[in-house]
Amino acid sequence: xSRELGRVAPISGExxxxxxxxxxxxxxALLDDGQARPGDAALLDRLCQNVGLDLRPAPFSxxxxxxAGFSSSRWWRPLIGFAPAAAVxxxxxxxxALGAAASELIHRSAPAPRAPSVxxxxxxxxxxxxxxxxxxxxxxxxxxxxxxxSLRSLRPAVQDDPEQLFASAKRAQxxxxxxxxxxxxxxxxxxxxxxxxxxVSRLVxxxxxxxxxxxxxxxxxxxxxxxxxxxxxEEALSDEAHAFRALGRASDEARAWRTLLxxxxxxxxxERARQRLSxxxxxx
Amino acid sequence: MLPTSHVAETAAGAVGALTAPLxxxxxxxVLRVVRQVLGAADPEVEDLTQESLKALVLAWPAFRGECSxxxxxxxxxxxxxxxxxxxxxxxxxxxxxxxxxxxxxxMPPRSSTRLxxxxxxxxxxxxxxxxxxxxxxxxxxxxxxxxxxxxxxPLNTVKSRLRLAKQVLRARVAEDPRLADLLExx
Numbered sequence: 450x451s452r453e454l455g456r457v458a459p460i461s462g463e464x465x466x467x468x469x470x471x472x473x474x475x476x477x478a479l480l481d482d483g484q485a486r487p488g489d490a491a492l493l494d495r496l497c498q499n500v501g502l503d504l505r506p507a508p509f510s511x512x513x514x515x516x517a518g519f520s521s522s523r524w525w526r527p528l529i530g531f532a533p534a535a536a537v538x539x540x541x542x543x544x545x546a547l548g549a550a551a552s553e554l555i556h557r558s559a560p561a562p563r564a565p566s567v568x569x570x571x572x573x574x575x576x577x578x579x580x581x582x583x584x585x586x587x588x589x590x591x592x593x594x595x596x597x598x599s600l601r602s603l604r605p606a607v608q609d610d611p612e613q614l615f616a617s618a619k620r621a622q623x624x625x626x627x628x629x630x631x632x633x634x635x636x637x638x639x640x641x642x643x644x645x646x647x648x649v650s651r652l653v654x655x656x657x658x659x660x661x662x663x664x665x666x667x668x669x670x671x672x673x674x675x676x677x678x679x680x681x682x683e684e685a686l687s688d689e690a691h692a693f694r695a696l697g698r699a700s701d702e703a704r705a706w707r708t709l710l711x712x713x714x715x716x717x718x719x720e721r722a723r724q725r726l727s728x729x730x731x732x733x
Numbered sequence: 734m735l736p737t738s739h740v741a742e743t744a745a746g747a748v749g750a751l752t753a754p755l756x757x758x759x760x761x762x763v764l765r766v767v768r769q770v771l772g773a774a775d776p777e778v779e780d781l782t783q784e785s786l787k788a789l790v791l792a793w794p795a796f797r798g799e800c801s802x803x804x805x806x807x808x809x810x811x812x813x814x815x816x817x818x819x820x821x822x823x824x825x826x827x828x829x830x831x832x833x834x835x836x837x838x839x840m841p842p843r844s845s846t847r848l849x850x851x852x853x854x855x856x857x858x859x860x861x862x863x864x865x866x867x868x869x870x871x872x873x874x875x876x877x878x879x880x881x882x883x884x885x886x887p888l889n890t891v892k893s894r895l896r897l898a899k900q901v902l903r904a905r906v907a908e909d910p911r912l913a914d915l916l917e918x919x
């Protein structure tokens with residue numbers, strides 16, 4: 450038996466009688482998001498094509514059987530897994546043999562087994578200045594200093610976490626240190642440009658530039674946020690419109706407000722957008 | 734695009750192979766659900782839609798035609814999105830965005846964005862069965878009876894799950910002082 454579920458009355462038009470105001474508004478927000486958009490057809494074509502490709506068996510997962518005796522018997526295949534271990538073993542044996550040969554050489558030249566240093570005769574044909582005495586010390590070498598910590602100390606920023614950077618920038622902002630906050634947000638965006646924290650920071654940094662009277666830089670931040678998209682696009686569009694207004698670009702401001710109204714007709718900013726559009730010259 | 738009747742015809746007849754045109758047709762339903770649950774502006778909508786479509790293809794052999802293919806696809810997409818929201822990564826993102834609220838300089842007093850964030854935080858916190866029930870109710874538009882049939886649970890259990898889920902949702906809305914007027918409204 451086939452039954453069609455989810456056939457209750459759509460909530461987008463009429464609020465459910467049983468629901469409270471916050472429930473109804475939340476459902477409306479969710480339903481608004483589900484509306485079809487321009488470009489959906491191409492997007493779905495691409496995604497379906499990707500799914501089709503992803504589900505195919507991976508090519509070259511099994512090599513074609515060969516007919517030659519060595520390959521067809523495949524007796525060597527289980528040994529492949531031991532190849533790295535065999536290589537290590539060979540290297541170890543080789544190093545051990547070399548070490549033993551060197552040790553034998555040293556013991557031949559050194560009369561006392563416990564001598565702290567031994568003197569080697571210079572090879573024939575090599576002129577060594579008087580007083581230069583090549584020696585091999587048998588004392589243990591001082592412990593080596595690991596290289597990694599010193600390298601890490603040269604680039605401490607790489608260790609930072611984007612969320613930590615975001616939080617530290619917010620702390621600076623709350624403390625009233627706008628310059629430090631800006632610097633940390635910029636660092637966050639530079640180090641982790643693809644992170645969610647960096648994306649959110651574009652709106653905050655934009656507002657900081659606006660506070661500092663630099664709408665050009667603010668606009669750059671808002672537009673970068675909008676280019677990548679995110680859950681705060683509504684806010685970004687509104688902020689972009691404000692930045693255009695601060696720059697005196699009336700036609701761009703009107704375009705931003707119209708975009709906001711078309712994408713988010715129920716937006717909190719919709720009333721403000723309509724007011725500005727009616728006040729701007731040349732807008733309907 | 735196939736005519737909308739194509740899906741219904743497929744459901745009414747024998748369950749056949751999931752052909753490319755049918756997958757494409759069901760993709761629209763999947764995309765809609767993903768946008769509803771995640772938020773249309775979420776940058777991961779595409780990825781989740783593709784993952785849901787992949788899950789649909791894999792689950793198709795288990796489809797017995799007891800409901801429409803569109804419903805089957807929507808249910809898979811809703812479940813996939815809930816799993817995604819409940820993942821640690823997305824939760825951290827939501828918490829990171831919450832940090833923005835502390836000073837409130839870039840946020841409006843009240844907006845659908847805030848409600849969507851409350852929704853996401855609630856889904857991340859709810860037990861899986863409650864998260865699924867409230868998604869079926871709010872996003873897929875199921876009746877209580879449909880949710881009970883779908884989850885093979887007694888009607889009273891479903892009512893209880895929804896009641897508890899709504900408490901969490903309400904708490905998340907209440908966390909945001911700028912949504913307080915919504916809670917005061919009848």
